[in-house]
Amino acid sequence: MRxxxxxxxxxxxxxxLFLIPFVIVFKISLSDLALSIPPYTPQLDLSQGWAGIRDFxxxxxxxxxxxxxxxxLYWRAYLSSLKIAAxxxxxxxxxxxxxxxxxxxxxxxxRPMLLMLVILPFWTSFLIRVYSxxxxxSSEGYLNQVLLALGIISDPLTILNTNAxxxxxxxxxxxxxxxLPIYATLEKMDISLLEAAEDLGCSRFSAFWLxxxxxxxxxxxAGCFLVFIPTIGEFVIPSLLGGSQxxxxxxxxxxxxxxxxxxxxxxxxxxxxxxxxVIPIVLFQRNEQKQREAGK
Amino acid sequence: xxxxxxxxxxxxxxxxxxxxxxxxTKRFGDFTAIDNVTLDIYAREFFALLGPSxxxxxxxxRMLAGFETPSEGTILLDGTDQAPIPPNQRAxxxxxxSYALFPHLTVRDNIAFGLKREGKPKDEIHAxxxxxxxxxxxxxxxxxxxHQISGGQRQRVALARALxxxxxxxxxxxxxxxxxxxxxxxxQFELMDIQEKTGTTFVIVTHDQEEAMTVASxxxxxxxxxxxxxxxxxxxxxxxxxxxxxxxxxxxxxxxGTAKKADGYYEFTWxxxxxxxxxxxxxxxxxxxxxxxxxxxxxxxxxxxxxxDDNVLPGKxxxxxYLGNLSxxxxxxxxxxxxxAQNFNTDRSTRQVFTWxxxxxxxWTVGCAVLLEQ
Ligand SMILES: Nc1ncnc2c1ncn2[C@@H]1O[C@H](COP(=O)(O)OP(=O)(O)OP(=O)(O)O)[C@@H](O)[C@H]1O
Ligand SMILES: [Mg+2]
Numbered sequence: 001m002r003x004x005x006x007x008x009x010x011x012x013x014x015x016x017l018f019l020i021p022f023v024i025v026f027k028i029s030l031s032d033l034a035l036s037i038p039p040y041t042p043q044l045d046l047s048q049g050w051a052g053i054r055d056f057x058x059x060x061x062x063x064x065x066x067x068x069x070x071x072x073l074y075w076r077a078y079l080s081s082l083k084i085a086a087x088x089x090x091x092x093x094x095x096x097x098x099x100x101x102x103x104x105x106x107x108x109x110x111r112p113m114l115l116m117l118v119i120l121p122f123w124t125s126f127l128i129r130v131y132s133x134x135x136x137x138s139s140e141g142y143l144n145q146v147l148l149a150l151g152i153i154s155d156p157l158t159i160l161n162t163n164a165x166x167x168x169x170x171x172x173x174x175x176x177x178x179x180l181p182i183y184a185t186l187e188k189m190d191i192s193l194l195e196a197a198e199d200l201g202c203s204r205f206s207a208f209w210l211x212x213x214x215x216x217x218x219x220x221x222a223g224c225f226l227v228f229i230p231t232i233g234e235f236v237i238p239s240l241l242g243g244s245q246x247x248x249x250x251x252x253x254x255x256x257x258x259x260x261x262x263x264x265x266x267x268x269x270x271x272x273x274x275x276x277x278v279i280p281i282v283l284f285q286r287n288e289q290k291q292r293e294a295g296k
Numbered sequence: 297x298x299x300x301x302x303x304x305x306x307x308x309x310x311x312x313x314x315x316x317x318x319x320x321t322k323r324f325g326d327f328t329a330i331d332n333v334t335l336d337i338y339a340r341e342f343f344a345l346l347g348p349s350x351x352x353x354x355x356x357x358r359m360l361a362g363f364e365t366p367s368e369g370t371i372l373l374d375g376t377d378q379a380p381i382p383p384n385q386r387a388x389x390x391x392x393x394s395y396a397l398f399p400h401l402t403v404r405d406n407i408a409f410g411l412k413r414e415g416k417p418k419d420e421i422h423a424x425x426x427x428x429x430x431x432x433x434x435x436x437x438x439x440x441x442x443h444q445i446s447g448g449q450r451q452r453v454a455l456a457r458a459l460x461x462x463x464x465x466x467x468x469x470x471x472x473x474x475x476x477x478x479x480x481x482x483x484q485f486e487l488m489d490i491q492e493k494t495g496t497t498f499v500i501v502t503h504d505q506e507e508a509m510t511v512a513s514x515x516x517x518x519x520x521x522x523x524x525x526x527x528x529x530x531x532x533x534x535x536x537x538x539x540x541x542x543x544x545x546x547x548x549x550x551x552x553g554t555a556k557k558a559d560g561y562y563e564f565t566w567x568x569x570x571x572x573x574x575x576x577x578x579x580x581x582x583x584x585x586x587x588x589x590x591x592x593x594x595x596x597x598x599x600x601x602x603x604x605d606d607n608v609l610p611g612k613x614x615x616x617x618y619l620g621n622l623s624x625x626x627x628x629x630x631x632x633x634x635x636x637a638q639n640f641n642t643d644r645s646t647r648q649v650f651t652w653x654x655x656x657x658x659x660w661t662v663g664c665a666v667l668l669e670q
Contacts, residue, residue, distance in 0.1 A: 196457075
C-alpha cells in the first residue's frame with residue numbers, strides 16, 4: 001500500500017502534467033485549422049453519444065504532418081536547431097570543464113563559495129540576463145566600446161543579431177548545467193589515482209587524459225545532455241539575440257502559434273520536436289543509471 | 297655471492313647504499329612527520345618499516361616515490377639526488393595503502409597500465425600481465441572492474457600493478473593487510489621469491505611484526521617520525537636498543553631499577569625485598585644509574601621447585617593464556633610486578649602441570665635478559 005502511494009504520486013504527477021497535455025497537443029495536431037474559438041475542429045460532442053465520438057475520430061488525420069514534409073522550412077529549422085544545440089553544447093563544455101576542474105581542485109574551504117557563485121545568476125530573471133547581453137553585444141554596446149577604447153578594433157563588431165550572439169547567450173545561460181555535474185564527478189575523484197598514474201610513468205598531462213577525463217566522463221555526458229536538450233527547443237535566446245538568419249525550431253513554433261494562429265500545424269511541430277528529444281533524453285537516463293550502478 | 301656468505305651489505309663499509317636518507321625532515325605546517333632521518337638501504341634488501349599508526353611510515357615512502365619533497369635533507373637513489381626528479385621518472389613503483397586502483401579500468405588494464413606507458417610491444421605486455429595475474433591468482437577476475445571484486449582481491453591487483461614493471465625499487469605500503477593468513481603467507485614467500493629472482497629492492501610497511509620478521513633483511517622501528525632502531529630481525533628481537541623497541545616488537549617484561557657494576561656483569565636492583573638480578577651488557581653504566589631490564593617470556597622458565605640459577609624469583613600464577621602450541625603464564629612477583637613466562641606444550645597426554653594460584657619459581661640465565669639505558 002505504502003509502495004503504491006510512493007509510486008502513485010509521481011505517476012499521477014506525470015499523468016496530469018505530461019501525458020494529458022501531450023494527448024491534447026497530439027489531438028490538436030491531428031485537427032484542422034478553423035476560424036473560431038478554439039481555432040481548430042473537430043470538437044468532441046458527447047451529447048450525440050456514440051455517433052458523436054465516431055464522427056470526431058473520423059475527422060482526425062495526419063494532414064498537418066504531411067504538410068510539414070512539403071515545406072522545407074520545417075526540416076531545415078529542425079536540422080539547424082540540432083546543429084546550433086550541438087555546437088553550443090560543445091562550446092559550453094569547453095568553457096565549463098576548466099571552471100569545474102578549477103573548482104574541484106580549489107581549497108576545500110573555498111568550494112562552497114565557488115559553487116554559490118556558479119548558481120548566483122539564477123537569482124535574477126533569465127529574461128533580464130538575456131536582455132542585458134543585448135546591451136553588451138550591440139554595436140554601441142559595452143563590448144564594442146571597450147574594444148574601441150583599447151584600440152583593438154577600429155570599427156564596431158556586429159555581434160548582436162547573429163548566430164555568434166546566440167552561441168554566447170546559450171553558453172552563458174546553460175553554463176551552470178554543464179559545470180555542476182562535471183564538478184560533482186571531479187570533486188569525488190581520489191587524488192591518489194593521479195599519483196598512481198604518475199608513479200606508473202604518466203606525465204601530468206597523460207594522467208589527466210587517461211584518468212581524470214575518463215573518470216569525469218559521466219559528468220561530461222550528463223552536462224552535455226542538460227545543455228543540449230533544452231537548447232534544441234530554445235526560443236528566447238534566438239529571438240532576442242539572434243538575427244533573421246538564425247533558424248531555430250522554437251522560433252518557428254512560436255510563429256505558428258501566435259503569428260499564424262495555426263494551432264494544428266504548431267502542435268504537429270511540437271510533437272515532432274518531442275519525438276526528436278526522446279532520443280537524447282533516453283540516452284541521458286541510461287547514463288545516469290549507469291553512473292548510479294557504478295557508484296554502488 | 298656464495299651461499300655461505302651472508303647477505304649483510306650494511307656491515308660492509310665499502311658497500312654503496314641504493315637509497316640514502318641524509319638528515320631528512322618533513323613538516324606539514326608546524327607538525328613534524330619525519331624528524332631528521334638518516335638511513336641507508338642497500339640494493340637487494342627487503343627493508344621493513346614498523347611503527348604505530350601515524351608515525352610517518354607512509355610519509356617516508358611518499359618521499360621516496362616523489363610525492364612529497366623533504367622540508368630538509370636530501371634523498372639519494374644510486375648516488376643521485378632525487379629532489380629534482382618527478383615521480384614518473386623515478387625507478388620506483390609504489391603500492392598505495394589505499395590501493396588507488398583505476399575504477400574505470402578492468403583488473404587486466406590496471407595491471408597493464410604502467411607497461412603500456414613504456415610503449416612495449418603488445419604481446420610482451422600481454423605475456424607480462426598474464427604472468428602477474430597468475431602470480432596473484434586473479435586470472436578469473438581479469439575482466440572485472442575494481443568495484444566488482446573483494447577487498448583482498450583489490451589488494452592483490454594493486455600488488456600486481458606495482459610489480460608489473462619490475463622496478464629497481466618497490467615500495468609496498470601495507471601490501472598484505474587485507475589477506476587471510478594462508479594467502480598472506482603464500483604471498484610473503486612469493487615476494488621473497490620475486491626478490492630473489494629479480495634482485496629488486498623492497499621497502500615494505502607493515503603492522504604485522506611476524507611478517508616483518510619473516511620477510512625482512514632489516515627492520516626499522518619508527519616512532520613519532522624518528523628511527524628508533526634499524527637492525528636485522530634477530531638483532532631487533534634479541535638486542536633491542538630501547539625499552540620502546542623491546543616493547544614494540546614481541547612480548548616482553550620490563551623491570552625498572554638501578555645498576556651496579558660487579559665482576560663481569562651488572563647487579564640490577566629493582567624492588568625492595570627482591571633479590572637483585574644479574575645482567576651482562578656491553579653498555580657502560582655508572583654505579584646507581586637508573587636503567588631497565590627486559591626479558592622475553594620464552595626465556596623465562598617456570599617451575600614448582602626452586603631451581604639453581606642466577607635470576608630466580610618466587611611468585612604466583614594469576615593468568616594462563618593457552619595458545620595451542622604453547623602457554624603463556626602471567627606470574628605475579630612479590631612486589632606486585634607481573635612477569636610473563638612461556639612453556640611449550642610438548643606432551644599432550646600430561647594434564648596441565650601449572651594452574652591458577654600455584655606458587656612457582658621463575659628463572660632465566662644471565663645472558664637471556666637485556667639491559668637498557670632508556
Ligand atoms: N598531507 C598531510 N598534511 C598534514 N599532515 C599529514 C599529511 N600527511 C600525513 N600527515 C601526518 O603525518 C603523520 C604521519 O603520517 P603517515 O601517513 O606517514 O603515517 P603512517 O605511519 O603511514 O600511519 P598508518 O600506519 O596509520 O598508515 C600523521 O600524523 C599524519 O596525520
Ligand atoms: Mg600509512
